[in-house]
Amino acid sequence: MDNILTARNISKSFVGHQALDDVTVExxxxxxxxxxxxxxxxxxxxxxxxxxxxxPDSGTVEFNGHPLTATDVRNIGYLPEERGxxxxxxxxxxxxxxxxxxxxxxREAEKKVKEWFExxxxxxxxxxxxxxxxxGMAQKVQFVITVLHRPELLIFDEPFSGFxxxxxxVLKREILRLxxxxxxxxxxxxxxxxxxxxxxxITLINQSRNILSGSVKEIRERFSDNSYRIEFSDDPDPALxxxxxxxxxxxxxxxxxxxxxxxxxxxxxxxxxxxxxAVLNESLDLRGFERVIPSIxxxxxxxxxxxxxFPPAYNNPSTDTDNE
Numbered sequence: 033m034d035n036i037l038t039a040r041n042i043s044k045s046f047v048g049h050q051a052l053d054d055v056t057v058e059x060x061x062x063x064x065x066x067x068x069x070x071x072x073x074x075x076x077x078x079x080x081x082x083x084x085x086x087x088p089d090s091g092t093v094e095f096n097g098h099p100l101t102a103t104d105v106r107n108i109g110y111l112p113e114e115r116g117x118x119x120x121x122x123x124x125x126x127x128x129x130x131x132x133x134x135x136x137x138x139r140e141a142e143k144k145v146k147e148w149f150e151x152x153x154x155x156x157x158x159x160x161x162x163x164x165x166x167x168g169m170a171q172k173v174q175f176v177i178t179v180l181h182r183p184e185l186l187i188f189d190e191p192f193s194g195f196x197x198x199x200x201x202v203l204k205r206e207i208l209r210l211x212x213x214x215x216x217x218x219x220x221x222x223x224x225x226x227x228x229x230x231x232x233x234i235t236l237i238n239q240s241r242n243i244l245s246g247s248v249k250e251i252r253e254r255f256s257d258n259s260y261r262i263e264f265s266d267d268p269d270p271a272l273x274x275x276x277x278x279x280x281x282x283x284x285x286x287x288x289x290x291x292x293x294x295x296x297x298x299x300x301x302x303x304x305x306x307x308x309x310a311v312l313n314e315s316l317d318l319r320g321f322e323r324v325i326p327s328i329x330x331x332x333x334x335x336x337x338x339x340x341x342f343p344p345a346y347n348n349p350s351t352d353t354d355n356e
Contacts, residue, residue, distance in 0.1 A: 036061040036185055036216045037082065037100075042091035044077055051077040052088070053240040059185075059218060059233075064211050066231035066248075067220040068328075070336060073237045075220040076113065079189055082218075083110050095185075106135070109183040111174060113190045117162045123173055124149075124158035127180070134181040148176040152202065167194035175203065179210060186210065188219035192226060204230055224329035234328070236335050244335050248328065255331045256324070258299040261285075262312065263292040263320030271295055274315040278308055292319055 037059040044052040052074045059065045067075045080086045082093060084105050093100040095107075118126055124145065131141035149155045152172050162170055171194055179186060188207075192200045207217055207230060221227065227234060227248070234251065236244040244251065264271055268284055271293070275282035281298040288294055299308055305321075312318045326334075 034061045035059055035094075036096060037218075038092075038094045039078065039082060040092050040094070042078065042081060042088045042093070044074075044081065044086070044088050050240050052081075052237075054091075055237065055240070055242045057235050057242065057245070059216060061216055062211065062214060063232040064207065064217045064219070064230050066227045066234040067218060067237065068224075068227065068234055068332060069220075069237040074240045075237055076189055078237070079110075079112075079187055079218070079220065082187065083108060107184045109178040109181070109186045111178040111186075111188045111191055113193065117170055117174055117177075119163040120161060122158070123154075123160050123162065123165070126162065127173065127177055130177045131180055136181055144180045145176065148180050151206070152176065168196060168199055171195065172199065172203075175206070179206075179215075182215070184216065186215055186217045188217065190221055191219055192221060192223050200226070224327070224332055227328045231328075236332065238336050244331075251331060252325050252328070255326050255334070258301055258303065259324040260297050260299065260305070260308070261294060261320070261322050261324050262297060262318060263288060263294050264312075264316045264318050265292055266316040268293055268295070270316045271312070274312050277315075278303060278311055280308070296324060 035058045037057075039055065039057045042052050042055045042057075043050075055074065055078060057067075057078070067078065069075050077086070081088050082100070084100070084102060095101075095104040121129070127145045127149075128138075128141050131145055132138065136144060146155070149158070152175075154169070154172055154176075157165065157169065157173070162173070165173070171191075175191070178188075186207075191203060191207075195203060204226060207219075211217055219230075231248050233247050234245070235242055246254070262271070272282055272284075275295075275297055278297070279300050280303070281296075283296045285294040285296060297308070299305075305323075309318070309321055312321070
């Protein structure tokens with residue numbers, strides 16, 4: 033796979049604290065890559081190293097196949113969690129100022145800024161000062177400043193913080209559009225729902241170490257077991273008896289909106305889906321049978337609670353080849 037960025041064996045310590053411990057991350061080109069982890073896990077430290085804001089104690093960072101340089105950082109757009117706008121400066125004036133700093137000509141800067149302001153419906157804020165804006169409004173402005181020069185790599189640290197649901201959806205739409213137009217996006221977040229919606233690949237950092245990496249689809253498959261959700265119209269007792277015949281764990285759930293009973297069955301690894309359906313059909317009026325695939329939130333909680341105590345197969349960045 034063509035990686036735009038590889039951070040290999042990164043370690044970083046501060047006084048009395050190991051922020052990163054031999055972390056390796058490989059970011060595929062043209063994908064949305066999620067950096068997940070609880071507070072203090074080391075995500076922001078890794079992002080700051082990638083942006084040349086701080087240096088690692090050991091390890092290397094490669095960009096487009098060569099060691100990352102200060103020149104390369106110009107091709108990285110960074111939206112930090114702590115926002116950095118001039119509060120007394122007008123919105124339009126500030127956006128143009130940053131656009132010029134990033135190498136755009138006066139004409140190009142004005143054109144790009146106005147295009148983005150129209151896209152995000154903030155043209156009416158042009159003459160407002162940043163201090164007059166809400167946190168979410170200011171974030172929209174900083175998002176525009178981050179992306180308008182179309183860097184190859186975009187890095188967003190907690191980009192949805194402070195956004196209401198409607199504006200969060202607007203930002204998600206724009207992130208996917210940027211990816212589809214060729215940009216690579218890294219973002220850190222605590223919002224697991226946004227990971228499901230946006231990310232092609234993820235890395236989970238916990239206690240300063242990378243404990244889980246891979247494509248979202250592959251990781252969800254990896255953490256799934258032989259569990260199925262069934263729907264049926266009969267009394268639950270026949271379903272329980274059928275599960276005992278199958279040697280399956282049985283968990284009754286609340287009825288669905290159609291008034292059908294629901295239960296989860298975790299089948300023995302040796303039991304096939306076809307055999308299970310046959311036994312269930314003999315015992316009850318089976319209306320639904322579908323595999324249970326864990327959510328990224330479920331996996332996140334399980335992984336953090338396990339403290340990274342997974343077999344090596346759970347963490348293998350070099351096998352992130354699922355592009356479907």
